[in-house]
Amino acid sequence: MRILVIGAGRTGAKVLRQLQKNSDIELIVADPREELYAVEEGVIEKVDIRETLTPLTLDKVIEESRPDLVLLAMATEDMGLGRAPGIDVLADALREEIAALSLVPVIEVVRDRR
Amino acid sequence: MAEGHIRIREYVDGHLPGKAQQAAEKHLVSCDRCRRAVERLQQRRASQDGGGPLRILSRFTEGLMRGELNLLAPLFGNIRLKDKKAAKVDAEALPLRVLRPRVVGGVRKLYFFLGRFGLVLLMTIAVLLLPTPEGLSAAGHRALAGFVFTAGVLALEPVSLPIAALMVPVALVALGVATTPEAFATFSRPVVFLILASLFLAEALHKHGLTRRLALATIVASGGGTGAVLLGIMGIAAIFSMWVGNTATTAMLIPVALTISRQIDDRDNARELLALLALGIAYSASLGGMGTILGASANAVASGFLSQVMDWSFLDWMKYGIPAFAVIFPLTWFLLLKLMPVAVTRIDVEPAREQVRKMGRMSRTEIEILAMLAVTASLWVGGPFLEQLLHLPDSLLSAALVAVMAVCYLAIREIIDWEDLKGISWGIFLIIGAGLSLGETLARTGVTDWLALLIRPLVEGMPLALSLVLLILISALMTNLMNNTTIAAVFVPVLIAMAQSTPDFNAVTLVLPVTLATTFGYSLPSASGRMALLASTGMVDRGAMMRYGLIMTIVSSLVLAGLFYLMILAGFL
DSSP states (O other), X not given: OEXXXXXXXXXXXXXXXXXXXXXXXXXXXXXXXXXXXHHHTTSOSSXXXXXXXXXXXXXXXXXXXXXXXXXXXXXXXXXXXXXXXXXXXXXXXXXXXHHHHOSSOEEEOOOOOO | OOOSOOOHHHHHTTOSOHXXXXXXXXXXXXXXXXXXXXXXXXXXHHHHSOOOHHHHHHHHHHHHHTTSOOTTHHHHTOOOOOOHHXXXXXXXXXXXXXXXXXXXOHHHHHHHXXXXXHHHHHHHHHHHHSXXXXXXXXXXXXXXXXXXXXXXXXXXXXXXXXXXXXXXXXXXXXXXXXXXXXXXXXXXXXXXXXXXXXXXXXHHHHHTTHHHHHHHHHHHHHTTBHHHHHHXXXXXXXXXXXXXXXXXXXXXXXXXXXXXXXXXXXXXXXXXXXXXXXXXXXXXXXXXXXXXXXXXXXXXXXXXXXXHHSOXXXXXXXXXXXXXXXXXXXXXXXXXXXXXXXXXXBOOOHHHHHHHHHHOSOOHHHHHHHHHHHHHHHHHHHHHHHHHHTTOOTTTTOHHHHXXXXXXXXXXXXXXXXXXXXXXXXXXXXXXXXXXXXXXXXXXXXXXXXXXXXXXXXXSSSOHHHHXXXXXXXXXXXXXXXXXXXHHHHHHHHHHHHHHHOTTOOHHHHHHHHHHHXXXXXXXXXXXXXXXXXXXXXXXXXXHHHHHHHHHHHHHHHHXXXXXXXXXXXXXX
């Protein structure tokens, strides 16, 4: 089974550590950032896809990774969009939009830290 | 479920270990999807490779002329002689990218904080060191420094806005112009709870996906013409912004704009359309806020001051706010289409229809939320009449209490719970409280009277229309640099003081246009939460934001001035 994990920050690293327990699971990791907690901690060597997941990039990311399941594991704070008001709502709405548009099952494993 | 697909990039780059490479080759024989993906990536890679020596030389010369390369570049092997045309083809194959993370951290972040906060402190100290202006008391002088501190800290935001707002009472008490109870008294005004409750209601809409459903349904109903789609999404943004938080509404609708734009294959066309929709959403969310007291925190602050000098209800605001909205909203839509012509004239609404279909029929909860919103809005408008008619306790149906009752209802019906409410922008509570606290301090220490004397020439001895244009333009342009709550907090008490001493004006004539003009902060990210949100997503180029924003601000200000001038002439004010 191929699982695409979106986010290689603290939450992404936690998710990856758990999934790595099952060697049958093939993991693909996407994260647009340069400095990644999961890489620094040695959970993964590198990310496979350096891309921000939005409705605009969804098709390309899915085509490139061909996952059976997508896990959204990027907290709002980790999106690096700054602290503009409404960012939390935007991130939430974005995750919901992606989940609605995707033909592959998408599961949110993180929401904003509240 | 697909199984055993290969890692395309690693296969094409030859990074797979020997056995895995062989397995991948076997797999490619039987898997069409992987084979197509490999071919596509190989083509893409091939197009990035350089051509013959002449072509390389030509591109090297071109690079030198553009200043992208120097003569020694080939010696150090850091020359990327990428075929410009191929790169363009490659770029066109990629999707449009927005919402890309920014990197600010470490020393830069510290410098950012110290630099901005230091500047605020420096400005405050500078005002304190200046000789006391004539006509101003010593306390007034210190309050003026408090105003500079507040304006600075809210405009430059060395820390996030709500924390910056918390610094205001600290500064006012430290400057000796307010006691602690005085500085915090304004944080419990009914209008603060009205705004807070509107955010709770927004959360209910967001949680149950109503905003998205209605936006998608509107797009389907629009038929797909670009202008109609823009009008539809702007209309939804404006209607929601009248009743619930306008930044939250913008945030909820931006993903819908992304979904519409993703149907456009051409990147440039998609970017144009996205920028148009995003600006349309942000502008109309601001404009919708004109309609009601709870549409913007500046409205709440202005109403807070007006209700202290006259009978001022929710409906009173709407009497002026709704006509202003009704005139400026269609104008904004029209101007946006003229200023930002897009190549796409028609958008396929089938994907939106499909999304609506997937969402299924409206659930009972969604219907209940809509019904509750309708009842709440009716009570906001007609509450005072009902109170009198039914001999209800005084202010039982005041706007703030009605809003709080609506929230209680939603919680009792388990439509929202405390966990949902934890996530709302509680900061607005502090920002409005701080704005009112500053305004009251300025009034108490005589600064508003002093400022009123300074501004008086703008309204006395000058034609009425010109006075309105000047006041509105000043307010609209200032709101690009300063938080609109601060503008209302400072100017509304000044305008009220001025109106009370000028027989030709009443408070509403001055306060309403100036406060409504704070809606027109379109040019800079600092203008409003909506613009800050757009800037952080990278959907709209900063230059375009400033250019179109300035035109919109000026045109909208002139029209608003004209509208109020006509209302005054017609005896409506």
